[in-house]
Amino acid sequence: MTTTVVSITEKVLERVYGSSKSAISVAGGVDGDGERVKRHTHHHIHRHSYDDSNDDVCYSDEDESAMELVQIGAERTKNVLILMSDTGGGHRASAEAIRDAFKIEFGDKYRVIVKDVWKEYTGWPLNNMENSYKFMVKHVQLWKVAFHSTSPKWIHSCYLAAIAAYYAKEVEAGLMEYKPEIIISVHPLMQHIPLWVLKWQELQKRVLFVTVITDLNTCHPTWFHPGVNRCYCPSQEVAKRALFDGLDESQVRVFGLPVRPSFARAVLVKDDLRKELEMDQELRAVLLMGGGEGMGPVKETAKALEEWLYDKENKKPIGQMVVICGRNKKLASSLEAVEWKIPVKVRGFETRMEKWMGACDCIITKAGPGTIAESLIRSLPIILNDYIPGQEKGNVPYVVENGAGVFTRSPKETARIVGEWFSSKTDELEQTSENARKLAQPEAVFDIVKDIDELSEERRHLAKVSYTLTSSFASLV
Structure with missing residues (x-):
């Protein structure tokens, strides 16, 4: 033979x-x-x-070793596949927060894999979504048109069906490679095709599929699919949208936006942080965010803040400032060259945001959901100075109507608000801080993974269902 x-x-x-x-x-x-x-x-x-x-x-020997490792791991752990895309930083941040929370809560019970299926398994234009998104966000009107024009169900259904017809096999291969017992989507375009694949392969009973929405209010309708086992919403506003779009109450949970565990459970003392970060121990501090790319009117806002935080009559500062420039080295160099009249810290791309937030008394940022959620956890009053049309627009009323901050695009108006908070309106600053604290949901990521674990345990008897392909998904479309 x-x-x-x-x-x-x-x-x-x-x-x-x-x-x-x-x-x-x-x-x-x-x-x-x-x-x-x-x-x-x-x-x-x-x-x-x-x-x-x-x-x-x-x-072959190489494959045999790999197969043995997979089989040994399967006896100890369940595979969790998190589907995300780097279209904005929030999806990866949420995916990594969920991954870390699984590790903290359950140790080796779960093996969590974070994957951008579009980038790794498909071709153009899906594997270039990250660059396409950055281009459209820089030309916000283009993004606004794209967001709203694809919102009607009949339009995005046709769009997703076309994608499925061309790339379903690739997505199928990507999913089947990891044989996940649990699939978690943290991106609006990661529901429909994976669920179609599971349905066609008759794997819905074996594979638990959940969605974790990473937009606080005005999220795109593609987030909602009636075939999911659970849809985790960051706010009641999003939960209402989920129910309106056809999900059942039993599918919806409101826990909050997942924030990395090292941030959510950090025990921080402001005085100790200021000493560690070499900040002034007495002056109130404002944190000015430029985002990961250091975009927006950062320099104009910083100069306006300098004027409001300097007491000309007594010739002394009434506040200090921390500026996060992200990857914008030109901006950082420009700010470092200024001879400031108040204490100023200029930082590039930061990985210790929990410390800088913990050391400050308020924050100026665009309306990104992750930064908002982290600011609330640190009880920081928020001044929102911009938003991306579509998914971030609703974040503004979420903050303002809950009394956790204000919105203005004007650098001078922003500086005036901070100046008054630090001088004549300290009571307003403290009340806004308290409102932010009440709105915070630091345990959200742990609540999410615990609920997923409970769902998984309820389906434990289905683990013996064979995890094999029936026929190619291509014959479905």
Whole structure:
């Protein structure tokens, strides 16, 4: 009897695409005429194991070792696949927060994998969504049109069906590689196609699928899919939208926006932080955020703050300022060259935001949901100075109507508010801080992973359901 040596990857492709000949062709093998065929959308596919009844097939040493590791891990852990995309920093931040919370709460019970399925398994334009998003956000009117024009269900349903017709196989291969018991989506475009794949492969009973929404108020309708086991909403406003769009009350939970555990549970003392960060111990401090890219009227706002936080009559400062410039080195250099009349700290891209927030008394930022959630946890009064049309627009009333901050695009008006908070309106500052504290939900990420664990335990008896492909998803579309 002839024994054939194949790789696990070849078996995956054969299962997904049919015959071994076509599988090799799609993966970058040879076509019928002996010519080399290149398929760029599959060069990221990794090795993994499948149950197989063919006794005549054996595996290469490399694949056998990998398969053994997967099988050993499967006995100890459940695989959790978090689907995200780097279209804005909030999706990855939420994904990593959930991953870290699983580790803290459950140790090795779960193996959590964070993946951008579009980037790793599909081709253009999906694998370029990050750059496309950045371009449209810089041209906000373009993004506004894209956001609202795709909101009607019939439009985005057609759009997603077209994507499925072209890239469903790639998404199928990406999902099947990790054989997840749990799939968590933290992106609005990561519901429909994965759920269609699970339905076609008859895996809904075996695989738990949940959505964690990362927009505080005005979220896109593609976030909501009736096929999810759970939809975690960061606010009551989003929960109402979920119910309006067809989800059942039993599917919806309101826990808050997931924030990284190191931030949510950090025990910080302001005096100690100011000493560590070499800040003035007595003066109130304002934190001016430029975002990850250091965008917006940061320099204009900083100069306006200097005027309001300097007592000209007594020739002394009444406040201090911390400016986060992100990756904008030109902005940082420009601010560092200024001879300030008040204490100023200029920082680049920061990974210790919990400390800088903990050391300050208020924050100036655009209306990003992650920064808002973190500011609330630190009880910081918020001055919102901008927002992205569409998903961030609703964050403004969320903050303002709950008394946790104000909104103005004017650098001079922003500086006036801070100056009054630090001098004649300290009572207003303290009340706004208290309102922010009441709105905060620091345990949200832990509540989410605990609820997912409970759902998983309820479905434990379904773990024996075979995790194999039935037929290619391509025949569905």
